[in-house]
Amino acid sequence: MIPFIFRRLILMLLTLFTVVSLTFLLMRLAPGNPFSADRKIPPSILQELESKYGLSGTIGEQYLSYLKDVIRGDLRISTKYRDWSVNEILAQTLPVSMALGSVAFCLTLLFGIILGSFAALYQGQWQDRSLMLVALLGISIPSYILAPLFILFFGLHLGWLSVAGFGNADQWILPVLCLSLPFSASVARLVRTSLLEVLTQDFIRTARAKGLDESKIIIRHALRVALLPVVSYAGPLAANLLTGSMVVEQIFKIPGMGPFFINSVLNRDLFVVGGIVLVFSLILMSLNLFVDLLYTLLDRRIKLS
């Protein structure tokens, strides 16, 4: 197991290096200048700005000096938000996204697994069909539709919950629901399919033949195996939720990392883009590694090599 982890870590470093390099080069090659504005900037000032941000000289020189800074852990100063370094921006926004995302993640798994198992146990009956219809709706309705509908109903019409902002408990409910509902639906469908398949297998029949309690069979034996696809789905899902959703954070005015994802690309704020991509890939890869390790715990037949 140790050599496996070691090899994966080396691979992660290589991937990070490629991701950072590609991001930098693509951002520099994209048309549009990070400093251009509504009002034309005199060429002398533009030059000054570019050299101040290490963006003068050939693209190779710029890339090498950026890479050096990144290795030292300095993600540089944002070209758009000039009072903040990328490290500071990430330090402020990432915890917000992670807090919200982790609650949404837990809720997603909780809803998804319970509802999926329920549907599988009532396969073909009205409970199953109605649940799967709701799940289909959940998958099909994107959060940019769900969020305004929730705001309209719970925020403006009933006045129960806050329409936007972050901090008070009532400001958490709608964004967490909007983040988790579509994914809960996917997890529920995944659990249902997988559980149905597992329930037909020999070891379940054996367990039943032994006269084990049905609830024990489901929870201790069947679900344990049926959850494997969910576990592999959960890695990218967690990375997705933890780094913030552009749409949900924007609509609910949550000071997370999500909106920076897209806006920084539009602003050609290449250091913020670089920083976010770095953090996202780091989280994604770590979670994937974690998922692989988790596999061995859930199913002893899987060996890491």
Added chain:
Amino acid sequence: MSLWSRTLFLAPLLSLFWGCHATSSTSTFTYVNGSEPESLDPAIITGQPEMRLVSALFEGLTARNKKGEIEPGVAESWKISADLKTIRFTLRHARWSNGDPITASDFLQSWERALNPLMASKYAELLYPIKNAENYNKGKIDQFDSVGVRVIDPQTLEVELENPTPFFLDLCSMPTLYPVHFASLKSEGRNWIKPGKLISNGAYTLKDWKIDDRVILQKNPHYWRASQVQIQEIAALTTSSATTAFNLFYSGKADLIMDKGLIPTLMIEPLRKKPYFHSNPFLATYFYRFNVTRKPFNHPKVRKAFALAIHKQQIVEKITRAGEPIAHSLTPPGVRHYTPPEGLPRNIALAQKLLAEAGYPNGKGFPPVSILYNSSELNQQIAVEIQSMWKEALGVHVTLQNQEWKVYLGSLDQLDFDIARSSWVGDYNDANTFLDCFVTGRGNNRTGWSHPIYDQLMAQSATEQNTEKRSEILQSAERILIEQEFPIVPIYHFVGMSLYHSEKLGGFEANVVDDHPLRELYLIEASQK
């Protein structure tokens, strides 16, 4: 917060994650400020959301009041020399938020900082009326001594101008010319601007700044007229989404929205009937540019034909719908000491005749051209409308091309377009802020247009001391722009829009510069009503 939400099982857990901040307490005033401030450093900011905050944090020699007029700020009084080229400011005994006195050398050092090429201030040109300032900023001279700013004594600052500049006192109220506290700049380095560190001299100090969430301002007790500042604490919410901004206002979480960009376009029409909707004329113009360096728009007759065929009234009635006046001139009506020329009315027959004279009768043989605009629903709707107007009136089919903001700016700068959508917001209340853009070689010209008489008239206006004569000179210049040459077609003038309950909020007045200083605002308590 409702009882229902409190009882939800997650609530206690959730509140552990994040410290709560109170959004509405009686002494706090909350407004939606717009997108995340790019900076709060007066020398480098350029946008509206930044300016609103920075002008609450700092104050220049002069300041704008709620009517948009210039009044004394840190300068108590000033004397202008007979040739109008030297201004001597007498400073009052004002203090920084840490109690340090504000002196004339604070201004000198801050202006030197803003002009320093290393600072790369995008708005440094606002200081160019000062003698030699432009040369210093462009690195043509190294010594700041030759720039026309002198400290006579700690309370007296003398400014020598390149030419008489009637709007210089307006410029003194703009952020680029604000003083900054040098001692903290030196001791704190890059962090001098952060909450808890920033020493400011305006009505407010910086209490907190949460990225993409809010900026919190707290009343500055050392401000020279602190007794007139009524609101103790201001929360400026960050959001660039108009829908979110409106939801916050509508649900009572924000007391004020004062930016037309933060009011959903689709809702403007129904909102106009509400008592909390307020609008005012605003010194800003939406217009189209022609690239005069390329065929077919290198021909003035083609440009004029295209300009005369636009039905501007239809655009403001069908699309913008906030009561915008149509624009005949680039300079909006209401600019101080100036009446813009009347411009030319829509005239299809003349437009067709001109196009035929230019060699394209009924649009025959007209080369393919396109309208370039930065991606936005409004820009697209207007472009589609104008496209069909030109098709109908001139028989010319133009295509539409939208680009992402930064790419669009690059295309404008490289003159890589045929026709491009643009707008200009006046920096100060003078026709110069509009007309100067189209002088040959100016960065904001962005049409390739150059006209010797126009340049000459603009230069002449800079040295003319008589207000009426100056207005006439500027008028003749503008006539060349919008009645003869048409490198641009003005379409409409913007209106400023704001949402607030006038029975709850006072100190907010409509004005043409659409500037509403936070220090003038006050809450009307229930008992006072």
